[in-house]
Amino acid sequence: MSATALELPASYLTEENTIGSWLLTRDHKRIAMMFFCSITFFFFIGGIAATLIRLHLLSPAGAFLQPETYNRLFTMHGIVMVWFFLIPSIPATLGNFLLPLMIGARDLAFPRLNLFSWYLFNTSGLLAVYFLFVGGVDTGWTFYTPYSTLFSNGHVIAAAVAVFINGFSTIATALNFVVTTHKLRAPGMTWFRLPLFVWAIYATSIIMLLATPVLAMTLALIALERLMGIGVFDPQLGGDPLLFQHMFWFYSHPAVYIMVLPAMGVVSEIITCFARRPVFGYRGMCYALITIAVIGFFVWGHHMFTSGISLLSAVVFSMMTFIVAVPSAIKVFNWTVTLHNARIQFDAPMLYALGFIGLFTLGGLTGLVLGTLSSDVHLQDTYFVVAHFHFIMVGGTVSAYFGGLHYWWSKITGRHYPEIWGRFAAILMFVGFNLTFLPQFILGYLGMPRRYYTYSTDLQTWNVLSSAGASILAVAYLLPLFYLTWSLIWGRKADDNPWHATGLEWLTASPPPAHNFLRTPRVTEGPYRYDPRDGSYVSQDGVFHA
């Protein structure tokens, strides 16, 4: 496509292919690929746990699991999915791969730190696998005291240490992203010319940096308390279990935004490209991302409305919760209006992105119900909550993750995925997801508490529907594993810019060479200069393409 493509050296994949060259690489693209392998492994570990849970709940008395096993399974599902899949999912893979490409840099600011982050992640992952095999943890991913410190007989300390180390992997990656975004942008790449994906990764990194240390300290205290019997949160020794909840949710609520902001970034890229239109209200979208990142820190108390915190603070937290919903609503409206006057193609990434909008909207709106104080008194800790956060994290984040993976697959691997299979998996995921989690809203309103391994017989219909949906969902998640792997070898070769997109990542070869660009690009245009009338576009280096 471009003149530079011809003179480029070997791609980052083929440049040198010893095992050592991968394990000691400092290339952000290779590290992204290694992260991709790691988190895919954990996605399937967590997925197996989820499948077993849903199978067990086919029968009101519980189909085949002992209560101890069931409790360990949902804990493992939560810990693995939250810390070992969702939080690193988009940032550590797509973010790692794309951030330097999108801002026109040759690598991240601290490549060795980036590699170190991957090793930290795998160390914590190994520890996680270890405690899963020696017996697991039965506290739920929330580690509430005093259950986790005094009563649980699971491997809480190993789990806490695993998450602690994992946290430092997160911090290392986030630090790298923030500094890179500040210092390594190509000439002309001003803040308001950055693609929204970069803004999203930046906002996410800020949350990671400032929330994760609090979790690390809290888990360190939990581990010490359990190990030595000190009483930081033990009511018998003067501690306050609610303080643990405050500290835990100070991290874990913003963690939801860690998961969903990058997804918003991915969706913004996909929708503009396939609608062939500039995003509606670009600056509003940037401000919304930053606003969510900041205000997302002030709402953690909405996990504690029924816990006995002061009524005044509950009211304050509820108000903050409604405020933080506003920028999310703006984003949804802006994406929708971006489709107006557009020229829409329905390739697989677009199907995932459209699915994201619908699922994220319902997830966000049911979040409002939970943020309403009186409603939360009924719905807290029921399946309504379970359904709500799965809509955000699975319907939202995982859909966007798969969308992004399909969208940039040709850039990452140099091959096309099979389009028909891509569309089929996207639709199957949407259908399976709704069938799994819509019934759970009803179960929750009927009062089925979460983390129950049995339930009363009148709730069986909805549970069976949910389990049926889960089986569809499982197939939909397995499909990409097969056809994407297949495409690595047999997929059609991709050119540099198969989607005719505007970002800098499309200016270099597919897959890109070791240091991304032979010549640092000069940026003269904002992102998303598509024209819906004829589908033409101006890429960010100012070149017009018909």
Next chain:
Amino acid sequence: MDQWVPFWPTNAALSASIVDTINIGEFALIGLILLFVTGMTLVFCVRYRRGSPAPRQPLGSSSWRLEIAWTAATLAAFFVLFVFGANAYLFLYRPPPRTDLEVYIVGKQWMWKVQHPGGQREIDALHVPVDRTVRVVLASEDVIHSFFIPSFRLKHDVVPGQFETFWFRPTRTGEYKLECSEFCGVQHAHMIGTVTVMSAADYARWLSDQGVAESLSQQGAALFRSYGCSGCHDPHATVHAPLLTGLYGRVVQLQDGRAVRADERYIRDCILTPLNQIVAGYPPVMPSFAGQMSEEDLIRIVAYIKSLSAGSSS
């Protein structure tokens, strides 16, 4: 439970009516928003698909008016929801306007132990009269539990180390599920029971059928003597200790300048951590009873101290 496939839980209390009213409104609103967003998306997807002949307007440069408009609109709508929700929450979680009956409940792995003021006890079951305001005092012996009655749309966590109180007013007789909704260990799913709402006559009959000799405050009075409390707090004692008659519900002036209302929580704190709230004008000599009294004994003694106040509800 009478539906074949249940869709909406039964409404059996005042709180359920309040929560349902707000929720129905809220579900309607979010349904509208969802319909609006998905409807627009679908219409645009069809109208502006790649091959369609629809004219594409030249792109306007200014979008901020529209953005500010819907920012303001969502903010206003959300604020209304917030106000209704907060208002109802404060009504549900604040002390009731009037109390007809008090029940004491201790959660432990994995059962609910209920003590009635008359001394009646039950496990995983709670009998209450219809159309009476019932105030519940909750305590936990081990981990955090959460007392949840779906048909009342009410729950409250029980954190060990302190009393929690809330109230409800059943409006329909029948049997309803009682659940623990905060994960509390292996048998969390079996920490369930039944709330039986009875007519006043049935309830009175049920109380007398339990065959209890001593009321809760009488049991507490015996403990008050056996733990040695009466040695100092008796009107005739030589030690200069605050008199407990009429204490419950009064405002107490503390030495450090604070003024607190003497509720169950205060009395409990005074027994377990006396040095943290020394009454103005008294020496800090009371020993702590932390670790010496079970939650149930504490409840009995608190019930006794409450009974010393004239006009106390129990």
Next chain:
Amino acid sequence: MPPVEPGVQYADLEQQSETAQLGMWVFIATEVLFFGALIATYVLYRASYPAQFRIAGHDSLILLGSINQAILVTSSLTMVLAIRAARLADRRALVRLLLATAALGFAFIGVKGYEYARDAASHSVPVIDFVFKHGYRAPAELFWTFYFIATGIHAVHLSIGIVLVLILAARAARGAFTPLYHAPLEVVGLYWSFVDCVWFFLFACIYPLGRAGI
């Protein structure tokens, strides 16, 4: 020494140095939250049990804590003077000042160890050897728990700093740093001074309590 080349992603050494310093500042922001979470638990508990915290704090060893603060402040000074020496291309002074900084760090750890020994001798180690002295109730143990966790984590940070400074001293002795290239010194200097700042707050939490009567 051959001139140092910037990394491929950087335009020049100055950009690389600024980026490294910015990275350390970002890391310091996360450290503020890390220690901040611990200090937040302390403050909320102290507000809950003011009398008990005064009683327990009275038994902390303010003399040793103050000596340690003086040591740390001085080590921060030697650290910045070391960076200044690098800018002035004074290799001898640079190495000596770095070694002095590390020595002061060791001195801090030594005093801290002595203080721990004294604390242990007065049975103030929670769980392991704790005696409820004059007026101690459970929250007093909470104070000592905070004391050991906070100063322990701080000591770990300081030990990492000592190792880094010693590595820098070795590199400096080989002439690795020039007025143009001394970014590692700047970065470690930031870290060192920040660990110093953490101590100011730990000092305020621990030592002045309950001195003016309980």
Next chain:
Amino acid sequence: MSSRRREPLGPYVIAWIVLLVLLGLSIVGAYQPLGAWHALLSFGIAATQTAIVFIVFMKLRGRPHLKWLFAAAGFFWLLFLFSLSAIDYATRNGFPTH
């Protein structure tokens, strides 16, 4: 980062002396009957000392200018961790017993 510029020694030494004086003030203040003001005094001194170290030793005023942003961000978020949980503690009915 020009190497030709003069490298003044004075500010460092002055800052060091001020830090030691503040330490002395903190110790002396601890023995004064200030009641509830003790906490304010000792944390105020710690904050002042930190500010001095940040500005003089850590050269908060020079390049890269962005360090202001991150130096402030940590404390800003910490402020919210403190204040929002303090709302709960200040208005919750009593404290947990032990």
